[in-house]
Amino acid sequence: xxxxxxxxxxxxxxxxxxxxxxxxxxxxxxxxxxxxxxxxxxxxxxxxxxxxxxxxxxxxxxxxxxxxxxxxxxxxxxxxxxxxxxxxxxxxxxxxxxxx
Numbered sequence: 022x023x024x025x026x027x028x029x030x031x032x033x034x035x036x037x038x039x040x041x042x043x044x045x046x047x048x049x050x051x052x053x054x055x056x057x058x059x060x061x062x063x064x065x066x067x068x069x070x071x072x073x074x075x076x077x078x079x080x081x082x083x084x085x086x087x088x089x090x091x092x093x094x095x096x097x098x099x100x101x102x103x104x105x106x107x108x109x110x111x112x113x114x115x116x117x118x119x120x121x
Contacts, residue, residue, distance in 0.1 A: 032111060034061075044111075059088045059108045067091035067098070081105040 030044035066072055066080060085106035091098070094112040102110055
């Protein structure tokens with residue numbers, strides 16, 4: 022496992038219009054000084070009940086090479102994303118913490 026406590030975190034959106042979102046950086050990652058680029062997709066299944074096995078496989082297969090935005094951050098979910106070839110996970114943190 023790779024763990025770090027970054028000083029600064031942000032997500033830079035480049036399309037359809039550019040803007041930057043300040044993020045609470047809690048990273049479980051390799052060192053990525055150049056960042057990670059990719060198409061971002063929202064996992065619409067991440068907040069509800071799990072999918073039947075075949076549906077889950079079909080959904081996960083679409084996440085290869087993508088950066089996934091999700092409510093789920095549990096280890097088994099992250100391992101599924103990794104096995105599917107996702108490039109990253111942005112976890113939606115629903116508490117009002119300051120990004121400092």
